[in-house]
Amino acid sequence: MYRICCLNNIAKVGTDRLGPGYEFVAEPEGADALLVRSANLHELELGGGLLAIARAGAGVNNIPVERCAESGVVVFNTPGANANAVKELVICGMLLACRDVIGGAAWVAENSDDPEIAKRAEKAKKQFGGFELAGKRVGVVGLGAIGAAVANALIDLGCEVMGYDPYLSINAAWSLDRRIEHVTDLGELLARCDFVTLHVPATDATRHMVGADQIARMPRGAVLLNFARDALVDEQALAEALDDGRVGRYVTDFANPASSNMRNAIVLPHLGASTGEAEDNCAVMAADELRDYLENGNIRNSVNYGQVDLGELAEGNERVALFHENVQGVIGLISAEIAASGLNIENMTNKSRGSNAYTLIEVSGDLTQETCARLAGMPGVRRVRLIERP
Known part of the structure; x- marks a missing residue:
């Protein structure tokens, strides 16, 4: 159990x-x-x-x-x-940046008791005018599941799309519309795009990947969207750029004391994946x-840990899972110990990720706790787990 x-x-x-x-x-x-x-x-x-x-x-x-x-x-x-849910909200964010829908709706709410609201609205709407998304050049930074979905949707909406991802996988590349222009330099993307939307994880390498130097390369009035993580943006530099009009709009899904007080920012309460x-x-x-x-x-x-798949464990069979350091010689020691225990390896796979390695072995014969204990005591082995199916 x-x-x-x-x-x-x-x-x-x-x-x-x-x-x-x-x-x-x-x-x-x-x-x-x-x-x-x-x-x-x-x-x-x-x-x-x-x-x-x-x-x-x-x-x-x-x-x-x-x-x-x-x-x-x-x-x-x-x-x-959750890629589709986030994709839809990103597109919504772009449309909100194009058209002052929020301001227009607020005006209607404020004047809801006016019997002449319909007539006044015809005059008031001029202050909420905007521009269309179609025809704009959009840069998508990060082309994983969400970024690829956003990029493809923008092509369908009539945008020119540029994509940047130094770690683009083959599977992700196959999922991209052929009309998406792939660039290898982030600075080039920033300099050429009317909109930039971020879709990369927050790591030490991506922290403040959009800072003062990167913002300075963007066309004046460009729109920045961040539905990935707030740490990707140097918010102090961005606030200054919003104040002086260098950046026209900032649309983000991460409310914090800095973003919620920025001028010309549309800040949402982390709604990206909040759909049923x-x-x-x-x-x-x-x-x-x-x-x-x-x-x-x-x-x-x-x-x-790396991806490992030996399929479904057959009834009555046993597997041993070993977590160990990714160093030379460990696999040989493990195989020798199993052979010395009188067991035959029916199937085996090993994958590493950085310093971490995982080996999954299916054997014929009785894989005892004593054998598992000897495997666990080997240099470099962190954990051994016996998997049985009754």
Whole structure:
């Protein structure tokens, strides 16, 4: 019986996928796996029995990813599950930046008691005029699931689209409309675009990737959109650029003391993935990832270990999962120990990510706890897990 703790409200359509063989517990202590959305886990004590954490969403800045890796705790996320919801809000943000819809709606609300409102509106509407999105050049920074969806949608809306992503995967490239211009220099994109929208994760490398120097390259009056993470932008430099008109509008999904007081900013309360469909998609994907890992040892969409898939574990068979340092010679030692225990390796796969490596082995024969203990005692091995199917 696997014990699962939900640290946030996880959609029932997802938790229902963890049926017989799973028990939901109220506290993380003693849990085998955690399902989480926004709860901050950085101060959480990682129990010795904790096997995995699944984040129902893409960002994992609320999870101590590297500390988990060192303890053999797999951290999953759900890339692409909320992509459509975020894409739609980004397009909405662009339209709000083009047309003063918010100001116009506020004017109507303020004058709702005026019996002559219809006549007055014809005169007042001039102050809320704007421009059309079609025909504008838009730069999309980051072409993952969300960025690619945004870029393709903008092509359909009649925009010229430029994309920048130094880590563009082959699968992501195949999903992009052929009319999207791919550039390899961020400065070039900033200098040529009327709109720039950010879709990259917040890391040490991307922190303040749009600062004073980058803003200075943008055409005067350009619109910047940030539905990724607020740390991507130097907000002090941006506030100054908004004040003097260097940047025409800033549209962001991250309300904080700096952004909420910026001139010419449209600030939303983190609505990007806040749709019922997105929450359902994320919950289902997170639950499926957990189940496949707990029952079969397979890893999909982990942020701290590589992707591994040996398929479904056959009834009566056994697998051993080993978390170890990504150093030379460990695989050979593991194979030799299994052979010395009188077991035959039926299937084996190994993947590394940085300094972290994961090896999944299916064997014929009785894989005893004594063998697992010897494997766990080898140099460089962090954790050993026996997976059995009755």
